[in-house]
Amino acid sequence: MPTLDVREIPPPERHPKIHDTFAEMDSGEVLEIVNDHEPKPLFYEMQAEVEAFDADAYEAEREGDAKFVARFPKK
Structure with a gap:
């Protein structure tokens, strides 16, 4: 499972990096x-x-005060 920790990425760069990574996935x-x-x-x-994002299977969990883990499945 590809994992991106975006906490250290400047906010304006987060979504483009996530979209690029998602697009490269199978x-x-x-x-x-x-x-x-x-x-x-x-x-x-x-x-x-x-279109390839499976919103119905999306999950997000809080794992601490400043840590959330979200899973974005690809159809």
């Missing part, structure tokens, strides 16, 4: 994102713009 793979907040805006962006 169908059936899941992109795991580690972030300092729940990536709801990213979820809505992916749901609206990325």
Whole structure:
């Protein structure tokens, strides 16, 4: 499972990096994102713009005060 820890990436660069990584993945793979907040805006962006994103299988978990892990599956 590809994993991106975006907490150290400047905010303006996060979504482009995530989109590029997701686009390179094969169908059936899941992109795991580690972030300092729940990536709801990213979820809505992916749901609206990325046909291969399986929004129904999306998961997000809080793992601490400043750590969220979200899984973005690809159809």
